Amino acid sequence: MAARPRIKDVAEYAGVSPKTVSNVINNFEHVSERTRTAVQEAIDALGYRVNIAGRQLRQGRTGVITLAVPELDVAYFAELAKHVMAEAGRQGRTVLIHQTGAVREGELAALHGFDAQFCDGVLLSPLSLLPRDLATRDRRMPVVLLGERSAGAGTDHVGIDNVRAAREATEHLLARGRRRIAVVGGAVLGRQGTDRLRTDGYREAVEAAGLPFSTDLVVPVDAYHWRDGARATARLLEREPAADALLCLNDHLALGALRALHEHGRSVPGDFDVVGFDDIEASRFSVPTLTTVAPDKQEIARAAVSLLLRRIDEPDADAPRDHVAGHRLVIRESTGG
Amino acid sequence: MAARPRIKDVAEYAGVSPKTVSNVINNFEHVSERTRTAVQEAIDALGYRVNIAGRQLRQGRTGVITLAVPELDVAYFAELAKHVMAEAGRQGRTVLIHQTGAVREGELAALHGFDAQFCDGVLLSPLSLLPRDLATRDRRMPVVLLGERSAGAGTDHVGIDNVRAAREATEHLLARGRRRIAVVGGAVLGRQGTDRLRTDGYREAVEAAGLPFSTDLVVPVDAYHWRDGARATARLLEREPAADALLCLNDHLALGALRALHEHGRSVPGDFDVVGFDDIEASRFSVPTLTTVAPDKQEIARAAVSLLLRRIDEPDADAPRDHVAGHRLVIRESTGG
DNA sequence: CATGAGATTTACATCGATGTAAATACGTCG
DNA sequence: CGACGTATTTACATCGATGTAAATCTCATG
Known part of the structure; x- marks a missing residue:
């Protein structure tokens, strides 16, 4: 039961520097084909997987988004969660699911709390949140509101008419x-x-x-x-x-x-x-x-994920958007x- | 919109060393009352919250456990999730919910995948996992199986008769x-x-x-x-x-x-x-x-969380236990x- | 008043990955 | 053949928190 390999172990195995391994992992373009292959072999041989804590500490990103819903035992949210996970997976992101319990503290926790630290942005289905709760968020957590819009006029939103x-x-x-x-x-x-x-x-x-x-x-x-x-x-x-x-x-x-x-x-x-x-x-x-x-749950999930990813990449890119999804x-x- | 404060900022504000702040946060016993108060005030004043990435990198713990279930739109799992979150909250832990899609890859991902890095242990409700999948886990991820037991005789388990x-x-x-x-x-x-x-x-x-x-x-x-x-x-x-x-x-x-x-x-x-x-x-x-x-979903949740926390604290404490929860x-x- | 035990606090190194900037290798051209 | 521009690779510092071990402080006792 060997300890989990670190980037340094891969580097030694492949006979290159740790930074070069990092470059391979992150698809940096100026890596020779020979080196890339050698590093990849080392990664496979050692079963290396990047440690997210290290990466997050350095670059502040995790590749994870949170879906915060009032209650999972309301089937609509469970079904929506499936669509969101599928869509996020397609975009190479992981979804963390948070239950707010339909109370304001739970919704705030999704934005500022413990869970919030693991993620780059939040899809929030708010029930009790007040506009000022969104206005005062200090570290500007990218947020897309689902369903309820009243909480934040200045925030991206997805819902039906x-x-x-x-x-x-x-x-x-x-x-x-x-x-x-x-x-x-x-x-x-x-x-x-x-x-x-x-x-x-x-x-x-x-x-x-x-x-x-x-x-x-x-x-x-x-x-x-x-x-x-x-x-x-x-x-x-x-x-x-x-x-x-x-x-x-x-x-x-x-x-x-x-x-x-x-x-x-x-x-x-x-x-x-x-x-x-x-x-x-x-x-x-x-x-x-x-x-x-x-x-249209699938449309809602798609729109929400893509709005959020855009907001994560460029926090102040443009004015908040409001996507009105279809229904029948x-x-x-x-x-x- | 100031940058998020670090432990160093709190230390300067309180006029102590970063390590002392850390000691206060972690309830180290040999901290004078005066210092503790001063640090606490600094924490409140600056709105400091510990950065989990840093902590995890240093001590390898996150305080998060994963609940991995086949599908959230099966109401039993959604209801169980509520109980697990409540119980984990009581124990000061956070729950991350993972959907396995009832497929083996999804179940493996809960143990070894990307999500697994955020957590200290996994409550897994397996459907397709094979015994060898559990046997070969390299970094020994603490696991408690829920419901299905066939996958792992050598693992803690909670279920009904x-x-x-x-x-x-x-x-x-x-x-x-x-x-x-x-x-x-x-x-x-x-x-x-x-x-x-x-x-x-x-x-x-x-x-x-x-x-x-x-x-x-x-x-x-x-x-x-x-x-x-x-x-x-x-x-x-x-x-x-x-x-x-x-x-x-x-x-x-x-x-x-x-x-x-x-x-x-x-x-x-x-x-x-x-x-x-x-x-x-x-x-x-x-x-x-x-x-x-x-x-008895509450009993299942309680037993599962407490078995898992025990296993996280002492991975090889004793033989795997099998908790048979009540039903009627x-x-x-x-x-x- | 010196001494030592125990309490409290601190300096420093470290976890793993990656940004920066500098070093080295490679190729081309005069 | 030498110089220069580009491609590749590397050394080193850093993200934030905490373990280790050492420094400093406090206080009772001889």
């Missing part, structure tokens, strides 16, 4: 004759968060249809899990027995809602329609299957599809 | 009068993997009930997702119309199976019983809710509960 997506989903429900549509997870006041934007889109559609917008139909939730959807829906059914459709701000909420509707003897899509957001795998296999807004409404059984 | 759990679940189905129970995701031959162990437990229960064990009722799957469960169940229903229950080796398979049964007009638990493994959140809200084997069968609607 939430207002339009929610409006389209609501129009679909209206076209099916639904008239009392509730928004599970919705928000009326406060920051221009994803929840607020989607609620705005819902409101546009409802009012365009000549119906009143009522906050009684906007049901807030604590988190975006099955249990929250079930709980919120149960509450709603008591308060608003005449409701006939739900626009749920993610698929977990929608799936939990399906459960609550089932328990209250409402049939979907007979008595009730349900729409979700995210198009996670579960929505294609639930009973009934779920109509949902499908963001996938119609399934929960709205009669 | 898979044979007993599967036997109990099968006994439950038998007690409800089911007679042709299929195993979705099961395996008869090959390594003593989790799938094999659970199939063995199933077999024990079936044979103890005086029923024949038939490989016709063992349905292999490619992966452990909803789609695989749905596909395998559809196939089974064609081949074995008389089947009356399913033991699915994880909850996603079971939930996909529920969908396929629904499409084939079988009612659960009327005509058919279904049991899963893992007790993910979805199993508490599906229609019907899912009877499942619930491993949670009976829900899919078996009439």
